[in-house]
Amino acid sequence: MTLGVELPLDNDFAARGPAGKKMTSTFGIPDLQQHRERAVLADKLGFKALWLRDVPLWIPEFGDAGQVFDPFAYLGFLAGVTDNILLGTAAVVLPLRHPLHVAKMAATVDQLSGGRLILGVASGDRPAEYPNFGVDFESRGEQYRTAVSTLRRLWRDSAELPSASMKVLPAPHEGSIPLIAVGRAQQSTEWVAENMDGYMTYHRPAHFMKPVTDKWKHSVPGGEYKPAITTMLVDLLDDPNAPAEPIRFGARLGRRQLQSYLCELEGAGIAHVALNFRPSSRPVEEALEEIAEHVLPAFSGEAPEPPHGVARG
Template sequence: MSGPAPGGGSALALLAPGPGTLTLGVELPLDNDWSTAGRQRTRAAGRPSGVPDLRHHRERAALADRLGYTALWLRDVPLWDPGFGDAGQVYDPFPYLGHLAAATSRILLGTAAIALPLRHPLHVAKMAASVDRLSDGRLLLGIASGDRPLEYPAFGVDYAERGQAVRDAVRIMREAWRPVPEQDGGPTVRVLPTPAQPTVPLLMAGHGRQSPQWLAAHLDGHFTYHRRPADMRPVAERWLEVCGDTPRPLLTTMFVDLAEDPGAPVRPIRFGARLGRDALTDYLTGLQKCGVAHVALNFRFSERPVEDALKEIAAYVLPVFCGPDRT
C-alpha cells in the first residue's frame, strides 16, 4: 500500500512546505559533549564517552521551539554498546516524545530513527498515535532497519531478515492507523487512539534494506547521510527521479561547530563542518539548491555553548530560508 502524498494536513507540510524550500531542525541530545570542553566534563563526571549530559535537555528543547526551528529529532538506541560508543539521547524515544510534547508547543517531533525490527509494529503504531495525539499532530516517525548487530540476538530477532521485518511493519502500521468504519455484528478490534493527523508520516533513515523504488512507493520521505552540497546533488537527483510525479522530501543531518567569527570559512569535520554563520548560510543554500528539504543540525561537536549556537543561527540563518511562519 502506498503512503499518502506529502502535505494533506500533516506535519510533513510544515517540514517541507514546497519545492525549493528548506527548513532547519535540531538533533538531540542538545549537548556539546564531543567538544574539547565537553569531553573534559564527561571525564570529570565519570560518564562514558557518548553518554551526554542531560541536565538541561528540557530547557534547550523549549528554546529551540521558541526560536523557530522546525523540528526536534531523536534517535532509538535500545541497548547501549560501549564499543559502538554513542548512546543517542539515552531516553527511550516514545516516553521522551511525550515529555517533549508537553515541554514544547509548535516544533515538530521526529524520530531518526526507530529500529523497527526490534519492536512489535502494533506497539509502535499505538505509541506513535498516542504521541501524535498528545502533541496535536506534530509527530514525524522516522524508521530504520537498525545498525547495531548485537541488538538482534538480544531481542530474539533474525538480523538477516530485518529487511522483510521493515516491510511487514510498515504495512501493519499503515493499516492500524487507517480509520475503521463502524460495523454491524459486534466490535472491531483496532488500535487506539487514532493519530491526530490523517496518518503518521513515515520517513526512512538510510535505505532500511529496501530499494529506492520501494521507499518512494510506500513512505513519505527519505533521510540520507550528510554530504557536502557537491556530493549531495547526485543523491538528490536520483531520489527525485525515483519519486517521479509524487515528490517525497529528502532530509539530511549536519554536525555544526559554529565559529565565533561570522566570516570563518568551512573546515570539514565528519558529517559536517566547523564554520561561521555566513559560510553556514551558503552551505545550507547549496543543499537547498540540490533539492534537500530539511537539515537537522547536531551540536555535539560545538565548542561554543549550545544556547549561543542555537540563538545565533536562529537570528541570522533561519530568516534566510523559506518555510512556515513560526513567529
C-alpha cells in the same frame, strides 16, 4: 528548506568546552542536565523540528548512546513542554519493536502533540543488539517492510485486526502519521519512494548530495512531492567569517559560511536539515541563538504539502 535540530542538545562530542572544561565523563553519553530548557529554547526560536534517535542498548564500541531516553516516553514529555516544533524520530528501529506497540505509541504522541509527530523508521545497523531481542539481523529488511505495511493498515480508520474485532486506539490526529525512511533500510530506492512519505539520508556536502537527491526525486512516482532530509554536525565558531573545515558528517565554520553551506544543500535538493551540536566547542544555547537570529530567517520557507501532512505544524 527548513532547519531543525537533532537531540541531544549537548556537546558531548567535544573533548573540551569553554575555558577548557571537560564536557562529559564518557564520550557519547550526554549529561542531559539542560535537555528540557534547550528543547523549549529551540521551539521558541522557531526551529522547525526536534529529531531524536532510537538507541535501545548502549554499546561502548559504537561510542554513541543517542539521547539516552526511550524515544516514545521522551516524545510524550516533549509534546508537553513544546508548542509548535515538529517532533521527529531518526529513527525508530522497526525490527526491534512490535508494530502494534509502535502504532499505539506513535498515535498517542501524535494526539498529545496536536499532530506534530513525524515517524522516521529504520531497519537498524547495530548487529549486536538483535540477539538480545531474539530478532534475526539478516531478515531485518523483510521485517521492516512488514512493519511499515502493518502501521499503514492499523492507522487507516483504526482498521480492525485480522484475528478478531479489535482496534488499536487512539487514531492519529489527522488520520495517519508521516513515515520517513531513515536510510534505505535494506530496500531499493524505488520501494522507499513508493511506500514512504520522505527520505532522510546521512550528511554529504552538496556536490555529493545532488546525485542522491536526483535519484530520489526521479524515483518518486508521478512527480509527487516527498522531501529529502539530512542531518549535519555543526561546530559553530565565534568568528562569523570563519571558513568551513570538514568534520565527520558536517563542518566546523562561522555562521556566514554555514548559511552558504546550507544554501548549497538546498540547491542540491534537500528540503530539511537537522543540525546536531554535539561537536560544538561553544555552549549550545549560544549556537542555537546565533543561528536563529542570523541564519534561520533564510530557511523558513514552506514546501508544498506532501502526502499525509509531512510538513504539518
